[in-house]
Amino acid sequence: MSLRNSILIIAIILLVDQFVKIYIKTNFIYGEDGQINVTNWFKILLIENEGMAWGAKIPGMHGKLILTVFRILAIFGIGYWLYDASTKHSSKYLMVAIALIFAGAAGNIIDSVFYGVIFDDSYGHLSTAFSDNPYGTWFHGKVVDMLYFPIFEGTFPDWLPFYGGQPFKFFNAIFNIADMAISTGVGILIVFNKKAFAKKESLGTHS
Structure with a gap:
């Protein structure tokens, strides 16, 4: 290839x-109040995070800046x-796997670098692009997520340590x-590991 x-x-x-992100950002109000229920197990809504998995963030005043700079270096x-x-x-x-990983990382970096100075917030109203009152600064934008698949809801059995009796959802993450x-890129590397890292001479006509 x-x-x-x-x-x-x-x-x-x-x-x-x-x-998709710009459409969601400018047409959805933040949170579950503005969500669209496509089906019982597929919902579209606007959520923003600091750019780490599961909404995690680096603590401290410069945590977001550190994360953004690290991700820019990583994409190089x-x-x-x-x-x-x-x-x-x-x-x-x-x-294909590397291209997918690169594209995904670059997509979220764009949010982190630019969105803070392009958009105003989406709390209680629709956001506007190129606003006179942006919600953040350069390198401090939040990543826009919108895809939510709460396929199954249940309760952990009472005998389970720590989580017994507590409700749960699968799949609870909201992503983009x-x-x-x-x-998908990481999945290809895991599932097709031998083919992905096959030596050139062993690839033959399939390389």
Whole structure:
């Protein structure tokens, strides 16, 4: 797989990811009050986070800035990995996986770097782009999430230590297109590990 095709994958994912995020940000009120119930197990709503998995964040005044800078540095590493894989004519599995991870990381970095100075907040009203009163500053934007799949709800059995008797939902995370790209890329590396990292001479006509 050529580097050009990998870049095309990245461009398509970034366009879709940003289109969806901007639409959700400017057409949904923050939280469950503004959600759309597509089905009982699929909901669309606007949630924002600091950019780490499960809404986690680095504590302290400069925690968000540290996270954003780290992610920018990391994406340069992923970009080099993609370029290096292309020069070595690595397998399509590896090239696609890296492209997906790169696109997902880049999509969320765009939110972190730019959204704080582009949008105002979405609490109780619709957000506007290029607002005179943006909610944040450069490198302090929040990542927009919108996809929610509460497929199953239940209660942990009473005999279970710590969590016994407590309610739970599966799947409780709210995520976006960029997160899906990253997860899919990582999944390819795990499930198709041998094919992704196969030596060039063993790939034959399948490389």
